[in-house]
Amino acid sequence: MHLRKNDIDNLDRITRLKIINSVTGIKPANLVGTVDNEGRTNLAIFSSVIHLGSNPAIIGFVSRPETDDVGHTYTNIMETGYYTINHIHPEFIKNAHYTSGKFAKEVSEFERCGLTEEYIHDFKAPFVKESSFKMGLRFREKIDIKINNTVLVIGEIEELLLPEIFSIDDDIDLQLTNAVGISGLNSYYSLNKIERLPYVRLNEVPEF
């Protein structure tokens, strides 16, 4: 199937959403935890978390802050400066998925969706107790993406909690940590590690 720009523009809104939300490939499944200055917690699923750099350890995610009834994650981060990112695991995909409902600010998705707030040391934002791979971030910068009125929210990792099962000589094995991927808006995947290749040095490139 070949869609050209005009074909894409002419798709109905829902079909276009489903297709274009899948074309980048698999996306990571994470929950972002926040709290406002009155102590009201919020939890929201995001598939747009992205690695930006390792030194400092900088992570971004894309947010749509410009509507009234959603964007509590964004406004809480602006208020407090702190948030958590928590991997989703297969056992609580359904709970995590329903955090995408447009709940009122008074409703905590932790409580409504059956997930547990966890506070670690004096870190201000709530972690998800059910997640075994999670991090606490300090807000560093927001970058407006004017082309479609979204924002890239950038933070630095201050706390990193992860399972003991990774080898320091290898990438973290996301099959062993039970990480989950997303396509589009509603489809969830488990992962099978199928290949591990070395860092590429020019004099070691095989003939193809």
Place this chain on the structure above:
Amino acid sequence: MHLRKNDIDNLDRITRLKIINSVTGIKPANLVGTVDNEGRTNLAIFSSVIHLGSNPAIIGFVSRPETDDVGHTYTNIMETGYYTINHIHPEFIKNAHYTSGKFAKEVSEFERCGLTEEYIHDFKAPFVKESSFKMGLRFREKIDIKINNTVLVIGEIEELLLPEIFSIDDDIDLQLTNAVGISGLNSYYSLNKIERLPYVRLNEVPEF
């Protein structure tokens, strides 16, 4: 295991790279194809491709353009305004991985890594023939991420080629399209679709 900011800062560079490159979760495996104004093609693996919006169909990826010996993807896009993004499939993970070598500009990774240039209609940049899910993009905007000297390169989809196997009523099934995920720098994953949930309406949220 719990690493705090000081622990992360004090890791050796390679260990920190491996860990922090995995903490966002699974990343999509894509090849970006470009050509310069002299007709020299380039192909490079990226794990930072991200969906930014569906209308218009806007995709971003993160690039590190500020070194001499890498960044041909970025400079070619600045030169010509066009590029392709091609899904990696299990049969050519190894070929795709080795495009990360720091080849000279005169070397085309298509040829050196055993992948085939494909030109579709009059689209300026080369596609990867071996990929069954790919798109041609027109450069729209670059956004400097000053915090670590990277750039978010933003483009709009002008051509979209994808397998016939997806259902218009559902997200595209990335298990059926043989999409691949990456953790860290060197580890590759296949995908198993395990759950599909509905769009969330507040009055349909189950009790948890």
